[in-house]
Every structure is written in C-alpha cells, then in structure tokens.
Amino acid sequence: MKALIFAAGLGERMRPLTDATPKPLLRVGGRPLIAWHLDKLAALGVDEVVINTAWLAEQFPATLGVGRAFGLRISYSHEGATPLETGGGLWHARELLGDAPFIAVNGDIWTDYDFARLPREPAGDAHLVLVDNPAHHPRGDFVLDADGAVHDGDGDTPRLTFSGIGVYRPGLLRDWRTVFSDAPGAREVPPRFPLAPLLRAAMKRDAVTGERHGGAWTDVGTPQRLAELDRALDRGAAAGAH
Numbered sequence: 001m002k003a004l005i006f007a008a009g010l011g012e013r014m015r016p017l018t019d020a021t022p023k024p025l026l027r028v029g030g031r032p033l034i035a036w037h038l039d040k041l042a043a044l045g046v047d048e049v050v051i052n053t054a055w056l057a058e059q060f061p062a063t064l065g066v067g068r069a070f071g072l073r074i075s076y077s078h079e080g081a082t083p084l085e086t087g088g089g090l091w092h093a094r095e096l097l098g099d100a101p102f103i104a105v106n107g108d109i110w111t112d113y114d115f116a117r118l119p120r121e122p123a124g125d126a127h128l129v130l131v132d133n134p135a136h137h138p139r140g141d142f143v144l145d146a147d148g149a150v151h152d153g154d155g156d157t158p159r160l161t162f163s164g165i166g167v168y169r170p171g172l173l174r175d176w177r178t179v180f181s182d183a184p185g186a187r188e189v190p191p192r193f194p195l196a197p198l199l200r201a202a203m204k205r206d207a208v209t210g211e212r213h214g215g216a217w218t219d220v221g222t223p224q225r226l227a228e229l230d231r232a233l234d235r236g237a238a239a240g241a242h
Helices: 033-044 059-064 085-092 196-204 223-235
Strands: 002-006 048-053 073-078 102-106 109-111 126-131 161-168 208-213 217-219
Touching (some): 085 196
Parallel strands (some): 002 048, 048 073
C-alpha cells in the first residue's frame, strides 16, 4: 500500500519558524514532525510514501533522503513555487500513487491514532478519520452517522473535525473538472484546487465512510500549538492534545 503526506504548504501562520524550515520538518519531541508519520506508515507495512513539496522543497530529500532510515521508499511530487492545494496535490501525484487505494495524511498534524485501523479497501471513494472539534475549529467539518457514513449535515447537526487522515480511491478525482468547473485555479496547469469539495461531492453519492478518533490529535497550525505539543511530548503526556 502507498501513502501520500501533504507537505507543500507555505506555513504562513507559523512564521517566522517557517521562514527557513518547512512546517512538516519543524521538530517536536526531538524529531521532525513528519518523521512521526513515516514511522507509523512503516509499522503499518506501507512500502512507498509520496511527499508533495513546494516551499523549501529541497530540504525534504536533504533531511529524509529516499526513506532508508525509516524502512520506506520515499518519492517526491514537487509542485513548483506555488502549492497546488490538497486536491491539486492528489491530482499531481496520481501517477506516483498508482491505481490502488492509498493513505493520505496532512504533514502538519500529530496524533496517536493507530494507522492499522485504516481500511485497506474503503467501502466507497474515501474513509476519513474524524476528531472532536478543537477550540480553534469549534463548528467542525462533517457529520458521522452511527452506521459509519460521513456527510455534510445541516446547519444544526453536530459535526466533527476532519483529522487530515484518510484512505482514498483514485476514483475520487474522477469528476474533479465538473466539481471545479468555475474555479480559476482548476484552469491552471497543473490545476490547483482543494480536497474538501471533492469529498462533499462523494458524500452526496453516499461514497464516504469514517470513524471517530478519541485520542490525541494536534493541528500544528501556530507556533504556540507547536510549543505546547513539544512540551507534552517531552513529558510523555501528549494524549488529549488539540
């Protein structure tokens, strides 16, 4: 099984830390943030990881090489100076990812979620890991039904937050031109577009399942959250961090 780690973001909210270091290579618990994911993926039996890059792209192969230290093969999907967003990043890496379902993980999160729980073959086009809403995202993203179906819900339905961890079939990208027919970025070469509208389109087809992770999860979106996570990992007390 292959995996993609999203690592192409500019890290603008993390400046000045990201002026010289891309966010997934910032250190927490004594090692680069992305290394925690690589260890989890290797333990799961993933044989190849694709890392998409843009900002300070040269630092990734300089730090991670081709993955030997993790027992993996790492390849890089370079997007140029301007990141292609999550959906465009998937599209750009599609040939490296192949025709089978693959795992995709945001490079700027930390979690104790056990990747072995992820389905190798999702029932639909996507399977998402959802978490309780953190203070900085109180409204959440999607609704998780008792039967494991994920959908948008209505305005009054309690939502959970998408963790940035999912399993996807390449077919999720099949109708991207229809979903983004009027989006300026989708007309660029290569196209630039987010993932969430593709997921919502799949939800309308009842093609997205999910699960709730009640353990530790942190969206490392600010220097303060990075420092808090680093202190928690140093104490061995990261559980429950958001």
